[in-house]
Amino acid sequence: xxxxxxxxILHFLKHYASFPSVSCDTAYEQGMCDxxxxxxxxxxxESFDVQEISTPKHPILLASYxxxxxxxxxxxxxxYDVQPPEPLELWQSSPFTPTIRDDILYGRGIADNKGAHxxxxxxxxxxxxxxxxFPWNIRVLFExxxxxxxxxxxxxxxxxxDSIRSDLFLLSDTWTCDxxxxxxxxxxxxxxxxxxxxxxxxxxxxxxxxxxxxxxxxVLAEICAQLHDAQGKVLVEDFxxxxxxxxxxxxxxxxxxxxxxxxxRRDTGIEHFAPHEHSVLYAQKFLPTLEINGIHSGWExxxxxxxxxxxxxxxxxxRLVPNQSPEHISQQLSSRLRQLCPPWAHMHIASIxxxxxxxxxxxxxxxxxxxxPRLSQAFHMLQAATRIIMGTPLLLMREGGSIPFISTIQELxxxxxxxxxxFTQQNQLHAPNENLSLQMIDRVYRVFCRFFEQLSNMEx
Amino acid sequence: xxxxxxxxILHFLKHYASFPSVSCDTAYEQGMCDxxxxxxxxxxxESFDVQEISTPKHPILLASYxxxxxxxxxxxxxxYDVQPPEPLELWQSSPFTPTIRDDILYGRGIADNKGAHxxxxxxxxxxxxxxxxFPWNIRVLFExxxxxxxxxxxxxxxxxxDSIRSDLFLLSDTWTCDxxxxxxxxxxxxxxxxxxxxxxxxxxxxxxxxxxxxxxxxVLAEICAQLHDAQGKVLVEDFxxxxxxxxxxxxxxxxxxxxxxxxxRRDTGIEHFAPHEHSVLYAQKFLPTLEINGIHSGWExxxxxxxxxxxxxxxxxxRLVPNQSPEHISQQLSSRLRQLCPPWAHMHIASIxxxxxxxxxxxxxxxxxxxxPRLSQAFHMLQAATRIIMGTPLLLMREGGSIPFISTIQELxxxxxxxxxxFTQQNQLHAPNENLSLQMIDRVYRVFCRFFEQLSNMEx
Numbered sequence: 001x002x003x004x005x006x007x008x009i010l011h012f013l014k015h016y017a018s019f020p021s022v023s024c025d026t027a028y029e030q031g032m033c034d035x036x037x038x039x040x041x042x043x044x045x046e047s048f049d050v051q052e053i054s055t056p057k058h059p060i061l062l063a064s065y066x067x068x069x070x071x072x073x074x075x076x077x078x079x080y081d082v083q084p085p086e087p088l089e090l091w092q093s094s095p096f097t098p099t100i101r102d103d104i105l106y107g108r109g110i111a112d113n114k115g116a117h118x119x120x121x122x123x124x125x126x127x128x129x130x131x132x133x134f135p136w137n138i139r140v141l142f143e144x145x146x147x148x149x150x151x152x153x154x155x156x157x158x159x160x161x162d163s164i165r166s167d168l169f170l171l172s173d174t175w176t177c178d179x180x181x182x183x184x185x186x187x188x189x190x191x192x193x194x195x196x197x198x199x200x201x202x203x204x205x206x207x208x209x210x211x212x213x214x215x216x217x218x219v220l221a222e223i224c225a226q227l228h229d230a231q232g233k234v235l236v237e238d239f240x241x242x243x244x245x246x247x248x249x250x251x252x253x254x255x256x257x258x259x260x261x262x263x264x265r266r267d268t269g270i271e272h273f274a275p276h277e278h279s280v281l282y283a284q285k286f287l288p289t290l291e292i293n294g295i296h297s298g299w300e301x302x303x304x305x306x307x308x309x310x311x312x313x314x315x316x317x318x319r320l321v322p323n324q325s326p327e328h329i330s331q332q333l334s335s336r337l338r339q340l341c342p343p344w345a346h347m348h349i350a351s352i353x354x355x356x357x358x359x360x361x362x363x364x365x366x367x368x369x370x371x372x373p374r375l376s377q378a379f380h381m382l383q384a385a386t387r388i389i390m391g392t393p394l395l396l397m398r399e400g401g402s403i404p405f406i407s408t409i410q411e412l413x414x415x416x417x418x419x420x421x422x423f424t425q426q427n428q429l430h431a432p433n434e435n436l437s438l439q440m441i442d443r444v445y446r447v448f449c450r451f452f453e454q455l456s457n458m459e460x
Numbered sequence: 461x462x463x464x465x466x467x468x469i470l471h472f473l474k475h476y477a478s479f480p481s482v483s484c485d486t487a488y489e490q491g492m493c494d495x496x497x498x499x500x501x502x503x504x505x506e507s508f509d510v511q512e513i514s515t516p517k518h519p520i521l522l523a524s525y526x527x528x529x530x531x532x533x534x535x536x537x538x539x540y541d542v543q544p545p546e547p548l549e550l551w552q553s554s555p556f557t558p559t560i561r562d563d564i565l566y567g568r569g570i571a572d573n574k575g576a577h578x579x580x581x582x583x584x585x586x587x588x589x590x591x592x593x594f595p596w597n598i599r600v601l602f603e604x605x606x607x608x609x610x611x612x613x614x615x616x617x618x619x620x621x622d623s624i625r626s627d628l629f630l631l632s633d634t635w636t637c638d639x640x641x642x643x644x645x646x647x648x649x650x651x652x653x654x655x656x657x658x659x660x661x662x663x664x665x666x667x668x669x670x671x672x673x674x675x676x677x678x679v680l681a682e683i684c685a686q687l688h689d690a691q692g693k694v695l696v697e698d699f700x701x702x703x704x705x706x707x708x709x710x711x712x713x714x715x716x717x718x719x720x721x722x723x724x725r726r727d728t729g730i731e732h733f734a735p736h737e738h739s740v741l742y743a744q745k746f747l748p749t750l751e752i753n754g755i756h757s758g759w760e761x762x763x764x765x766x767x768x769x770x771x772x773x774x775x776x777x778x779r780l781v782p783n784q785s786p787e788h789i790s791q792q793l794s795s796r797l798r799q800l801c802p803p804w805a806h807m808h809i810a811s812i813x814x815x816x817x818x819x820x821x822x823x824x825x826x827x828x829x830x831x832x833p834r835l836s837q838a839f840h841m842l843q844a845a846t847r848i849i850m851g852t853p854l855l856l857m858r859e860g861g862s863i864p865f866i867s868t869i870q871e872l873x874x875x876x877x878x879x880x881x882x883f884t885q886q887n888q889l890h891a892p893n894e895n896l897s898l899q900m901i902d903r904v905y906r907v908f909c910r911f912f913e914q915l916s917n918m919e920x
Contacts, residue, residue, distance in 0.1 A: 024763030084761055090663070148763050175668075189668065193764045202729030203550070206890045207777055208635075208649065208861025211749040212692065212733040212740045217774075218752050221684035224677070232672065269662030269770075272804030273672040283671040291670045291768050292677040298754030299775055301544055303484030303608050304653045304812075306777050306862075307890050308751050310729075314677075315759055317667055317766050344732030352764075401668025402766075430666045430767055 005126060006442050010105065012042070013118045014098040017107045023058055023081035024148050031096075032058055032144055035080045039142060046125045048140065053160070055152030058144030062160065065128070065138040072374065073137040074455070075166035076124065077417070078117025079146030079173070082109035083430045090432035106435045111427045113146065115436045116172040123448030127456075134456055139164055143405070146173075149191065149354035150405035157405075157412045165413045167374045168455075172444070174399050174421035177259040179440055182386050182447065184379070185419035186250070187398035188406055189288070190320030190357035192330045196337050198223070199346040201310040204298070213308050214345065217297035220312035223340040224292055227316075232274025234290040234318075236329070236336045244323040246286045246398070249362065253396040254281055259425070267425040284400040289319045290333070319402060326353030355404025361416055362396065377458055378418055378451075385450040389443060397421060420447070465586060466902050470565065472502070473578045474558040477567045483518055483541035484608050491556075492518055492604055495540045499602060506585045508600065513620070515612030518604030522620065525588070525598040532834065533597040533626035534915070535875070536584065538577025539606030539633070542569035543890045550892035566895045571887045573606065575896045576632040583908030587916075594916055599624055603865070606633075609651065609814035610865035617865075617872045625873045627834045628915075632904070634859050634881035637719040639900055642846050642907065644839070645879035646710070647858035648866055649748070650780030650817035652790045656797050658683070659806040661770040664758070673768050674805065677757035680772035683800040684752055687776075692734025694750040694778075696789070696796045704783040706746045706858070709822065713856040714741055719885070727885040744860040749779045750793070779862060786813030815864025821876055822856065837918055838878055838911075845910040849903060857881060880907070 016038055020031035040050045040061060048063035058081065085095035085108045093099035098107035109115070121140065128134055141164060145152055157164075176183040200214040229235055246254075261280050264270065276283045297312030299305035318329055330353040341347040361372065370376050386394040399421065409415060422444050428434050476498055480491035500510045500521060508523035518541065545555035545568045553559035558567035569575065581600065588594055601624060605612055617624075636643040660674040689695055706714075721740050724730065736743045757772030759765035778789055790813040801807040821832065846854040859881065869875060882904050888894050 024765065025761055084759070084765055086759075086761070087664075191766070193766070200730065203888060203891045203893075204547075205728060206861060207749070207751045207753060208779065208859065209744055210751045210779060210860070211743040211747055212736055213728070213730060214732060214734070215751055217755045218684060218688065221681040221752070221755060224681035225685035228678065268665060268673070270660065270673060270804075272674060272802070274674070276672055280672045284669055287671055289667070289671040291667045291675055291766075292681070292758065293667060293765060293767055294758030294760055294769065295677045295681060295772070296756050296760045298752065299544070299546075300754050300756045300773075301485055301546070304775070304777065304814075305484065305544055305753060305890070306651070306653070306751075307753055309754065312755070313760075315764070317764065319668065319670060342732070344730075354764075399668065400670070401666060428663060430765070431663045433663075 005122070005445065006438065009118060009122050009441060009445065010438070012122070013105070013110065013115055016118060017098045017109045017114050018096050020085070020096045021081050021109070021144065022084050023145050025084060032081065036061060036144070039080060043140065046128070053156065055145070055156060057152055060144070060152070060156055061142040062164070063140040067135060067137050071135050071137045072168070072458070073139065073166035075164055075169045075415070076117070076120055076138070076140045077169070077171040078120065078142050079113045079144065080142050081144045081147050082112070082114065083147050087432060092433055100438070103438045104435045105438065105441070106433055108434055110434055111423050111436045112429045112434065113173050115441070117142070119441060119445050120170070120172055120448055123445050124452060126449055127452035131456055134452070136455065139166060146403065146405070149193065149352065150408070153405040154408055157409060161413045165415060168378050169415040169417040171417055172420045172422060173403055174401070174419050175423045176397065176421045177257045177395065178424055179437065180390065181258065181392050181395050182390060182444070183395040183397040183421035184382065185360065185399050185421045186253070186362050186396050187285070187322060187359040188357060189400060189402045190324060190326050190407065191354035191402040191404050192318040192320065192326050192333065192351070193354055194316045194330065194333060194349060194351040196314045196316060197348045198312045198341065199310060204310045205308040207306040207308050210308050215308050216312040216345070217309045219342060219345050220295065220297060220314055223337060224295060224314055226340050227290055227336070232276055234288070236290065236332050238328065238332050239288060242323045242325065243288060243321055250398060254285065256395055257281060257397065264425065285398040286321060288321050288324060288329070291317055293317050319400065320357050322357040322359045324357060326356055355402060356407040358407040358410060372416065374458065375416060375418070378455065381454040382418060382420065382451055385447045385454065389447045389450060420444070465582070465905065466898065469578060469582050469901060469905065472582070473565070473570065473575055476578060477558045477569045477574050478556050480545070480556045481541050481569070481604065482544050483605055485544060492541065496521060496604070499540060503600065506588070513616065515605070515616060517612055520604070520612070520616055521602040522624070523600040527595060527597050531595050531597045532628070532918070533599065535624055535626035535629045536577070536580055536598070536600045537629070537631040537877070538580065539573045539603050541604045541607050542572070542574065543607050547892060552893055560898070563898045564895045565898065566893055568894055570894055571883050571896045572889045572894065573633050575901070577602070579901060579905050580630070580632055580908055583905050584912060586909055587912035591916055594912070596915065599626060606863065606865070609653065609812065610868070613865040614868055617869060621873045625875060628838050629875040629877040631877055632880045632882060633863055634861070634879050635883045636857070636881045637717045637855065638884055639897065640850065641718065641852050641855050642850060642904070643855040643857040643881035644842065645820065645859050645881045646713070646822050646856050647745070647782060647819040648817060649860060649862045650784060650786050650867065651814035651862040651864050652778040652780065652786050652793065652811070653814055654776045654790065654793060654809060654811040656774045656776060657808045658772045658801065659770060664770045665768040667766040667768050670768050675768050676772040676805070677769045679802060679805050680755065680757060680774055683797060684755060684774055686800050687750055687796070692736055694748070696750065696792050698788065698792050699748060702783045702785065703748060703781055710858060714745065716855055717741060717857065724885065745858040746781060748781050748784060748789070751777055753777055779860065780817050782817040782819045784817060786816055815862060816867040818867040818870060832876065834918065835876060835878070838915070841914040842878060842880065842911055845907045845914065849907045849910060880904070
């Protein structure tokens with residue numbers, strides 16, 4: 001382990017992740033602000049020009065380090081916002097007090113995404129220190145709305161798309177199978193989110209009136225119970241109509257993944273998977289989903305409050321696969337919910353199609369004579385760096401999750417990102433006790449350092 | 461209106477209801493304490509001896525005012541605890557800052573039960589001021605656990621039952637039909653409460669893993685959706701087996717109730733009643749119920765948190781009618797829930813049979829030559845006082861709600877309470893904007909004053 005450099009990364013990351021930058025809740029405005037200030041200062045110290053660009057919600061940071069107009073260009077991406085820390089009682093150490101236990105660093109954002117872009121950025125800066133003539137123009141883009149679906153990125157890209165369009169685009173915000181393998185992410189699921197509120201009366205009623213009175217909690221439970229069949233298939237019209245089946249090559253890649261269903265069971269405590277016709281990994285990577293992210297109605301506090309709730313709310317999201325239209329699925333889901341709602345209950349739906357699925361031009365990237373020659377060379381350099389540092393091949397993996405702006409950036413700028421995935425199931429992203437092992441931090445740092453070293457020598 | 465006396469009641473009640481005495485939440489310990497101190501001081505000023513009796517949760521206050529060992533005895537009851545104020549955002553004025561708007565007093569506990577026993581107590585004290593030779597020994601019992609099912613009352617009654625057993629037992633904690641009528645409550649429903657928690661994984665999962673993973677919110681929704689049939693009948697074994705059908709006399713009483721289904725619709729915003737074979741009022745008074753009081757799982761905050769919840773919780777309660785066993789229904793409900801739970805999900809149930817249903821010995825009370833001659837006389841006096849002050853007959857009404865300790869006190873002491881019901885649907889008990897009209901406060905106060913005046917002359 002390169003101790004001095006790792007210590008430097010840990011010192012930076014512990015401070016950086018102590019600012020609570022929860023983008024979905026306005027109560028965290030100060031944490032968002034402190035986070036931006038901290039990363040801006042770092043970039044300025046490293047001789048970057050830093051611009052803070054206003055958006056309707058959280059500002060975007062755009063930093064640049066220019067060599068010469070003729071040099072090829074490299075874009076790095078990260079997001080400085082994090083998921084909410086709740087439920088707080090399940091954290092073993094405070095979510096915004098990063099803490100090391102048994103060579104693992106714990107805290108909200110330690111992996112997703114502060115940790116990931118801290119490693120990437122430190123590897124880049126180390127390369128620039130060692131090799132001041134590194135022949136690339138560099139741009140770094142940090143957004144603060146990834147965890148809420150990047151609503152401002154489209155507007156930003158329309159205005160700044162030309163100025164950030166680069167020969168290479170690199171980021172780390174995706175998964176791999178275990179600590180022994182890194183993955184290149186070859187696809188991302190799209191995302192549709194929706195809030196559905198049921199109202200059955202103008203006020204909560206005393207349950208002594210109960211029996212004939214409608215109960216909003218029960219109405220919503222009955223609706224939610226009719227969104228999947230017994231095999232776990234989603235009961236929304238057209239839900240599977242446009243699903244693009246995986247290619248033979250993608251299926252072969254899946255076979256290389258060492259993650260077993262037993263390992264998933266062990267890591268999650270799950271005892272049963274929905275009886276799909278496909279394997280768990282197949283379903284996670286190649287099929288769309290509908291999940292209830294939250295359901296809330298009535299009394300939640302201690303003890304008994306004998307009311308008949310008048311309102312009930314569900315938060316629902318769908319992950320989409322390539323070729324599905326978020327707008328169409330969003331409409332079909334709303335129609336299904338309205339159709340399930342009794343005529344005497346009121347339903348309010350707020351639906352947000354967050355983004356399309358994305359797939360990486362895998363064949364192009366593997367062929368030096370492709371239309372993306374630099375992408376192809378960089379892809380091979382990343383494969384080589386991974387094999388040398390990790391001792392295992394770089395896996396080519398589709399991802400169950402979504403980074404909605406990736407398909408937007410591809411659409412508006414034509415760039416295809418190299419996404420180095422290294423989060424594992426143990427990292428508990430979006431959950432209590434989010435973490436990253438010091439071993440993985442060290443390995444990924446060394447892979448990136450080697451990759452950047454090789455980039456110095458790329459033929460243009 | 462007896463302005464001076466009403467002003468005195470309002471002054472007392474506004475102060476009394478400003479203490480947040482929420483019994484189900486330990487955060488309100490201070491409010492419980494302040495409430496007891498306030499009412500104790502009042503009783504002491506009125507020459508009562510006051511005892512504060514410890515219980516495992518909230519102390520009971522027992523006050524006495526003794527004439528002579530030969531005098532007949534009168535027991536008054538009230539509860540100084542209140543329901544939680546949530547949801548706070550729906551209150552038009554702060555729940556613990558009692559406020560008058562358009563001759564209506566608003567605040568948590570203004571009706572249930574601080575307002576009710578404030579009126580009763582002030583009428584009694586006014587009687588004692590006017591007629592210092594009022595020939596009754598008086599005891600006043602205030603408990604602080606009614607809203608959580610009176611768990612300490614059984615223990616208290618076993619120890620103090622003999623000392624509080626009285627010739628008459630009077631309280632106001634029940635309903636009537638409208639502001640023009642008062643009711644004598646001839647029955648109360650029993651209560652069973654239960655918390656059911658589902659767990660499907662050891663942690664919330666990133667919904668990018670979704671599809672084949674179990675979702676606790678969905679599992680619980682599916683269970684809750686199978687507790688009623690399409691006609692609103694409860695799908696728990698034996699649920700209706702022991703239900704005592706109403707007598708012809710009780711059915712006749714129901715016909716006198718001027719509360720129409722249209723009025724219920726108008727007051728509650730409800731557009732539809734479960735299609736029972738019976739009327740709404742019949743179902744509320746003579747049938748048992750199962751209601752979901754709360755359902756909670758996953759993300760509730762602003763915006764999107766794309767998780768698969770690992771835990772989900774429901775609070776469920778059942779109202780029972782005379783002849784049903786709370787223990788049996790509680791067991792059958794737990795069995796039903798376990799039977800609906802998939803084998804790969806974990807279910808934890810905390811079930812509390814709160815109390816049996818109660819019915820008043822109506823025939824006995826109407827017959828002067830009955831085994832309860834004083835009850836019979838008092839009943840006629842209350843009828844007469846109501847007719848004179850209200851100009852309408854005292855209705856004989858079964859109640860949809862529960863006061864679990866009433867059946868316990870009947871069982872352990874043999875007393876049958878005279879319950880004067882005056883809460884109306886407009887009073888929003890247990891809900892935001894709980895209230896009582898100044899007109900009703902005045903009317904009930906005058907009915908009680910007249911009733912106590914008559915009690916002075918009761919033949920012994």
